[in-house]
Amino acid sequence: MLSDKTGCWTPVALSADLPAGTVMPARTPAGPIALWRSQSGRAAASADRCPHRGMRLSHGFVRGEALSCIYHGWSYARAGNCLRIPAHPGLAPPETIRVETHEVEECGGVIWVAVGETTAQPPRLEGVVPLRSLTAHASVAAIEAAAGATAGADGLAWRAQDAEHIQLLLVPQGDEETLIHVLLGDNSGPSQRIAASRAVESLRRIAEDLQTKGTAP
Ligand code: FES
Numbered sequence: 473m474l475s476d477k478t479g480c481w482t483p484v485a486l487s488a489d490l491p492a493g494t495v496m497p498a499r500t501p502a503g504p505i506a507l508w509r510s511q512s513g514r515a516a517a518s519a520d521r522c523p524h525r526g527m528r529l530s531h532g533f534v535r536g537e538a539l540s541c542i543y544h545g546w547s548y549a550r551a552g553n554c555l556r557i558p559a560h561p562g563l564a565p566p567e568t569i570r571v572e573t574h575e576v577e578e579c580g581g582v583i584w585v586a587v588g589e590t591t592a593q594p595p596r597l598e599g600v601v602p603l604r605s606l607t608a609h610a611s612v613a614a615i616e617a618a619a620g621a622t623a624g625a626d627g628l629a630w631r632a633q634d635a636e637h638i639q640l641l642l643v644p645q646g647d648e649e650t651l652i653h654v655l656l657g658d659n660s661g662p663s664q665r666i667a668a669s670r671a672v673e674s675l676r677r678i679a680e681d682l683q684t685k686g687t688a689p
Pocket of ligand 1: 522523524525526527541542543544545546
């Protein structure tokens with residue numbers, strides 16, 4: 473995560489994992505969000521709670537440029553305003569019906585979501601491309617201990633045995649769970665991608681072991 477005085481950017485997902493016309497749950501330091509991509513391809517982030525009766529919007533569906541709630545079908549624009557209430561088709565929803573939204577930036581195949589007022593932009597990750605994301609049942613500290621390195625604003629730089637340089641973006645999902653985005657050099661071939669993927673799975677096992685034994689920092 474990249475923080476400044478009043479806000480931070482969180483790498484919530486890889487672009488490839490959010491196709492057009494879909495919604496998925498994600499997490500920021502401010503809580504759960506519904507991360508969605510409109511039919512025209514624009515990514516958006518809303519609080520994961522419908523203003524009507526509180527249903528999770530990440531259980532909803534995308535139609536065109538709007539996110540709709542699965543419960544009673546209220547639909548919301550990227551800016552958070554309510555566009556339509558199916559039970560009252562002739563009613564223009566009042567401006568007061570809104571879902572909280574977050575600023576979204578996509579760069580280098582990573583989707584970043586802002587929490588709070590950010591003055592900076594998300595980090596530009598030069599020379600790397602996303603490989604995959606995986607979840608570890610271990611804290612960020614346990615993963616850092618397993619890797620023998622500490623994460624900075626650009627993530628954790630790690631060189632595994634028999635694998636090339638790997639960059640890991642670590643996103644806490646609670647006290648003992650971490651989302652890991654794996655990035656590799658942009659000239660990596662298939663065998664390097666496979667080796668890196670296995671190396672990170674092995675790192676995850678070690679970190680989870682440290683967590684389970686209570687030996688994580
Ligand atoms: S709870 Fe979302 S439309 Fe009713």
